[in-house]
Amino acid sequence: MDDHHTRPATSSTVTLHVNGTPHTQTTDHRTTVLDLLREHLGLTGTKKGCDHGQCGACTVLVEGRRANSCLLFAVAHDGAHVTTVEGLGEGERRHPLQDAFVERDAFQCGYCTPGQLCSAVGVLAEAAAGHPSHVTPPPGAGEPRPEGAPVPLTRAEIRERMSGNICRCGAYPHIVEAIEEMGDVAGGMDGGARNTDGARGVPGNPSGVPEEATR
Amino acid sequence: MKTFTFERAATPDQAVDAFTAHERARYLGGGTNLVDLMKLGVESPEHLIDVSGLPLDEVERTPEGGWRVGAAVRNSDLAAHPGVRHDHPVLSQALLAGASGQLRNVATTGGNLLQRTRCPYFQDTSTPCNKREPGTGCSARGGAHRDMAVLGHSPHCVATHPSDMAVALAALDAQVEVLGPEGRRTVPAADFHRLPGDTPQQDTVLRPGELVLAVSVPPPHEGAxxxxxxxxxxxxxxxxxxxxxxxxxxxxxxxxxxxxxxxxxxxxxxxxxxxxxxxxxxxxxxxxxxxxxxxxxxxxxxxxxxxxxxxxxxxxxxxxxxxxxxxxxxxx
Missing domain, CATH: 3.30.390.50 (CO dehydrogenase flavoprotein, C-terminal domain)
Structure with a gap:
């Protein structure tokens, strides 16, 4: 048994705050946040698609920012605050974006939907914080928007910003409509993550909780 | 995936010491490439040193009026930085042209420079690849090479470097600051990556254990x-x-x-x-x-x-x- 004591540890005790609740687990270093959520915590809303960061099905919010949970080792995120699709709404009340997906019929098989939802919540917060995208016109190029001001979520912006989420059923047109509706509701500012458990959020919006819309 | 030990470095010096103290160690930044390569069996480190939490996450003005970007600054934050966007649109645009929103939120500046080629043969451990396993041959040269290099390739390797950010940094005359077992040094971004020659396993001029600390971009040229x-x-x-x-x-x-x-x-x-x-x-x-x-x-x-x-x-x-x-x- 001496060997057991001298061999360096390949597992660690890790605490993840998931949807506001702390979970402490001893986990093999190879375990990803995705596998920890699904296999250890029974939170199977987050889906495993490609498991290589290419499809976006595993998207969750870490400190209020969207990330592919399949590419995060849990041990490297000890103490992190994670919001999954289960935590977007409040109890039985769905997040407005979830309602928009239902109303717009923004899915077919539904497998990519949790990732689409978490990613879209991240997109709304990023656009509200003024983060540009590949299709955002730069200031000065005939663009009146001052640097750092919220970026209006046009369809082109939504398609570009959501390109990390693949939908093999091809529900894209309705997904774009659902997100566009959320952007319209409050200039993109009412759709962010509701996690209030110390999330860092996007820069310019340090709490991870979007400010109230000022209409 | 093989098992590995793990530690979180508190300072760059501690990270470099940890690297020196272990066999087959790797630095872990955001992990968007390394974790994937470990899943594929391309990388099998025995020890990971997490450097993503090092105090290298600031974009600061340099005394010369340029910008110094810490190695742990996330790609999305650098792309959105108002000063960088004002002075060097090419850098922000290159970052935003790469990857997805999820990946940019996690990927770091240092990691972006050190990402490996996406050559499908490099990523497939069942095929020969001189970059992954020197001396086994290049599968791409006579295989699917539509995405591969047209300049500077060698009989040993025709892979391309996948980074967009690094292309902008090369044009901006940026400097890469590194810390290694032998101390600090600075490498021009344009010379940071190398041509494959007969040692394609070596992507960059970094020596074993060297850690990227920051990338510095000089002030913009007048009227450019x-x-x-x-x-x-x-x-x-x-x-x-x-x-x-x-x-x-x-x-x-x-x-x-x-x-x-x-x-x-x-x-x-x-x-x-x-x-x-x-x-x-x-x-x-x-x-x-x-x-x-x-x-x-x-x-x-x-x-x-x-x-x-x-x-x-x-x-x-x-x-x-x-x-x-x-x-x-x-x-x-």
Whole structure:
């Protein structure tokens, strides 16, 4: 048994705050946040698609920012605050974006939907914080928007910003409509993550909780 | 995946010491490439040193008026940085042209530089690959090489470097600060990555245990305009078939400053010195821009199925230079 004591540890005790609740687990270093959520915590809303960061099905919010949970080792995120699709709404009340997906019929098989939802919540917060995208016109190029001001979520912006989420059923047109509706509701500012458990959020919006819309 | 031990470094020195103290150690940044390579069996470190939490997450003004970007700054934060966007649009544009929103939120500046090629043979451990397993041969040269290099490749490797950010940094004369067991040193970004030669397993000039601390970008050239243009197989979330980063200043119809780098064409971001020589002092017009592109791309040796990259890169360069010349001349 001496060997057991001298061999360096390949597992660690890790605490993840998931949807506001702390979970402490001893986990093999190879375990990803995705596998920890699904296999250890029974939170199977987050889906495993490609498991290589290419499809976006595993998207969750870490400190209020969207990330592919399949590419995060849990041990490297000890103490992190994670919001999954289960935590977007409040109890039985769905997040407005979830309602928009239902109303717009923004899915077919539904497998990519949790990732689409978490990613879209991240997109709304990023656009509200003024983060540009590949299709955002730069200031000065005939663009009146001052640097750092919220970026209006046009369809082109939504398609570009959501390109990390693949939908093999091809529900894209309705997904774009659902997100566009959320952007319209409050200039993109009412759709962010509701996690209030110390999330860092996007820069310019340090709490991870979007400010109230000022209409 | 093989098991591994793990530690979180509190300081850069501690990270380097930890690297030296372990066999088969690797630094872990955001992990968007390394974790994937570990899943694929391409990388099998025995010890991971998490450097993502090091106090290297600031974008600061340098005394010279440039920007110093900490190695742990996330790609999305650098792309959105107002000062960087103002001074060096090419850098923000290159970052935003790469990966997805999720990946950019996690990927770090240092990790972006150190990401490995996406050559499918490199990522497939069942096929020969000199980069992954020196001496086994190159499967891409006689295989699917449509995405591979047209410049600077060797009989041993035809892979391309996948970063967009690094192409912009090469054009901006950025400097990469590194810390290793033998201390600190600075490497020009344009010389940070290497050509494959007969040692394609070596992507960069980094020595064992060296850790990227920061990337420094000098202040913008007077009157210069910069931008990035990228061609890919789909509109978003794909690696470059060819890309170009350019910085250009024009005064009274004459090019006064030019820096140009190509992506997607070689084992490293390809700083186009021959093109720059043609540009500086010449009339800023389409004829000059075409001549400049040809001066650089004349050295291209396409592999057969990637011949299209040469005219593609030429068009990207000529169009981008034309756009920048108009803007520079108009002071826009």
């Amino acid at each position: 305009r910069s931008a990035y243009r990228k061609a890919r197989d789909r509109a978003s979330y794909a690696f470059a078939l060819a890309s170009v980063a350019a910085v250009l200043a024009v005064r009274e119809g004459t090019v006064t400053h030019a820096a140009l780098a190509f992506g997607g064409l070689a084992h490293r971001p390809w700083r186009a010195r021959a093109a720059e020589e043609v540009l500086v002092g010449s009339a800023a017009n389409a004829h000059t821009f075409a001549r400049a592109a040809d001066a650089e791309l004349g050295a291209a040796r396409p592999l057969g199925d990637n011949e299209f990259k040469v005219p593609l890169a030429r068009s990207l360069a000529v169009n981008l230079l034309t756009t920048l010349a108009d803007r520079s001349e108009q002071g826009a």
